Amino acid sequence: MTVAARSGHIEARDLTVRFRRRDAAATTALSGFHLDVRPGEIVSVIGPNGCGKSTMLRVLAGLIAPSVGMALLDGQPIHGPDARVGLVFQEPRLLPWRTVARNIAYPVELAGLPEAERETRVKELLHRVGLADAADLRPGQLSGGMRQRAALARTLALQPEVLLLDEPFSALDAMTRERFNVELLKLWERLGTTIILVTHSIAEAIFLGDRVVVLSSRPGHVVADIRVEVPRPRTLDRLDEAAVSATAREIRAHLEANEP
Ligand SMILES: Nc1ncnc2c1ncn2[C@@H]1O[C@H](COP(=O)(O)OP(=O)(O)OP(=O)(O)O)[C@@H](O)[C@H]1O
Ligand SMILES: [Mg+2]
Secondary structure, eight states: OOOOOOOOOEEEEEEEEEEEETTEEEEEEEEEEEEEEOTTOEEEEEOOTTSSHHHHHHHHTTSSOOSEEEEEETTEEOOSOOTTEEEEOSSOOOOTTSOHHHHHHHHHHHTTOOHHHHHHHHHHHHHHTTOGGGTTOOGGGSOHHHHHHHHHHHHHTTOOSEEEEESTTTTSOHHHHHHHHHHHHHHHHHHOOEEEEEOSOHHHHHHHOSEEEEEOSSSBOEEEEEEOOOOSSOOGGGGGSHHHHHHHHHHHHHHHHTOO
């Protein structure tokens, strides 16, 4: 009997992304960028502002093509958006005229899911991200953190195999952020999704990641790939352990060595 290989393997091979603008010099956002993320792995990505983190996620989501190199999903080149890969943008892009529930339902409507199944899924997601009471509000009536959670739920609605998260918890207060880190891990334990998480928080990077990848300043490339030796399942009190502070020191040293 052959067992089907798990899917959700993401690779970035020697990516360079150059943005050309008519009126200005070209910007090179990434150069010589490599990354290999195994199915079901969580990789945290940390690096200075403008080093190309969001650009890297856009390439992996098939939204922009690299100038050099290629991105692959399960060994196949990524040429465009794919329902198996879900991206939660740094600035939540919700449809302003739709309620929170309708926003979350939007991608599954487009995918043609039967209404009953759609409603069940939306309801479950509203609870999971703590927005059950806000289901009928419109994006303009939400706080920044609520918008981020709505955007996360909308991406989860399609049950992607790969979840690309661009600073998804940056607008949350410290306590809510920790709670959502725990929620995200619970979800991941259940679904086994591959997750690439961009964050500016060293603590969050360590708490969530199997590995923490540190990028250089622009053009971004990997300067360190650090394994997090904290066993799972992880709980918040683990953040006080010695292994965590040693890893944090290592990450900080790499970030400081790469300051422009
Ligand atoms: N569509 C675009 N056209 C031109 N330049 C772009 C475009 N998108 C990004 N850039 C440039 O590419 C570089 C990398 O941007 P990117 O948004 O990927 O950085 P980042 O690492 O996500 O930064 P931050 O931490 O602030 O979110 C920046 O100099 C940015 O101005
Ligand atoms: Mg960004």
